[in-house]
Amino acid sequence: MQLDFSYYNPTTIHFGKDSLAKLDSELPKFGDTVMLVYGRNAIKSNGLYDKVIASLNAAGKKVVELSGVMPNPTYSKMMEGVELVREHKVDLILAVGGGSVVDCAKGISVAAYCTDQDPFQKYWIEWQDVSNEVVPVASILTMVGTGSEMNGGSVITHEESKTKAGRVFPPIAYPKFSILNPEYTFTVSEYQMVSGVFDTMSHLMEQYFSDQGANTTDYVIESLLKSSIDNLRVALKNPQDYEARSNIMWNATLALNTVTGLSKTQDWQVHMIEHQLGAYTDCAHGMGLAAVSLPYYRLIYKFGLDKFVRYATQVWGVSAEGKTKEQIALEGIDALEAFTKECGIVTSLEELGATKEMLPKIAESTVILGNGYKKLTTEEVLNILEECY
Structure with a gap:
């Protein structure tokens, strides 16, 4: 091990067939308003959406939804989420889906209160230090590959400039917890x-x-x-x-x-x-x-x-x-x-x-x-x- 390093990872992982039950104990740790971020219809057709909504309702959360996150999340979709966070004063962003959904959620969390500069330019192009408030993120994974459930990575595509840029944010932007049930991946093509x-x-x-x-x-x-x-x-x-x-x-x-x-x-x-x-x-x-x-x-x-x-x-x-x-x-x-x-x-x-x-x-x-x-x-x-x- 020739190079020095410091290691810290703040994400709690709940893994296994019954891991979704841990959502009930995690939700009380955050404020009243949760933004649910997901893709198109997959989580509704497999019943996961209803289970998550039931947990959010049981916890007394106000739910704001951002749906339609695409496999390669775009800057415009991310900024749509930013506007929802600002409008509803979101306390937790809960991403339900694959790595692209989690990447988009982390992008929203960091960009939401970046008001001094265009967030894509500041954080994805110039890689400046995060200098603003970050909204907590959590994830429920349905597709695997990116590893976004336990890191600070966020890859966003800027449509106008045709730039797909990745940024690895510090631990403040890591998911606070991630729920990994392998059974949720069974319906993936x-x-x-x-x-x-x-x-x-x-x-x-x-x-x-x-x-x-x-x-x-x-x-x-x-x-x-x-x-x-x-x-x-x-x-x-x-x-x-x-x-x-x-x-x-x-x-x-x-x-x-x-x-x-x-x-x-x-x-x-x-x-x-x-x-x-x-x-x-x-x-x-x-x-x-x-x-x-x-x-x-x-x-x-x-x-x-x-x-x-x-x-x-x-x-x-x-x-x-x-x-x-x-x-x-x-x-x-x-x-x-x-x-x-x-x-x-x-x-x-x-x-x-x-x-x-x-x-x-x-x-x-x-x-x-x-x-x-x-x-x-x-x-x-x-x-x-x-x-x-």
Whole structure:
């Protein structure tokens, strides 16, 4: 563990089949007005909406609703929530849905009382410190992948500028509590389930492929990657296998609750490219990540060769006997590609809605971080996009 770190996570997790019952004991800790934030019709069709409303009514809460949060939440939708918070003096924002709903809720909580500057510019573009009051957030998760239920991340798409930007807020913006019942994920489509698992795997790989050697965090990441791989295979055969779905859910939380980033420099370049891909296509985040990952890792593996060799042998079980390091590393990337095909993960940008005309614009607007094994050029970003078109 070569890098110093401080670790703190204030989110309480209630996990399991009976976890929704914990809502009754959590609600009295907050004020009278709760804003319920959710997507379209899923939580109403599966009965979860009625259960949550019943708990809110029993607690004597005034309920304000913001519905229609989309898979890639937009700035305009976030600001719609901001206006509701200000109008009704909301005391708690309760997000019920997947990571996009939770991301939107956190964005609303931080932006609601940001009155000195445009909140998107201040917090998502300039990454200024949070200087205003923040409305408490909590979540009830119905789809997994983002890890937003136990971190400060909030990814918002600004429609006018075609900018999809992520911001990691400090612990003051973390959900105060999150309710995770794996059964709520059973009705998610196979496409979204698979996309969510690759999102989890991408979070892990973004943190793993940085630094050399292997500290405790690397061992944790390898185990979570193997768990994600094994349990997705089970869930694809039986989507209602509780053990597999519960492991997938907990993997996603652990993959981005900051534990797996401790003492790591971290990369995140795949996410930067996919964010702009998503801004132009509105594609499923995990699918976009899968498409970008394969050509990106084939470009950079030589610059972090030992770690890619370790990834191949420890995660995918590639034999090292009689092979060069380059051969082993490439077999590991090939194994990742084979897994995407096995699970029906889409890796073609054309299938994800991109046109050839979009690619230069996506490349030019991609933020280049330079934290990984190789700092990309805009031309290299374009080459990556063209390779997975």
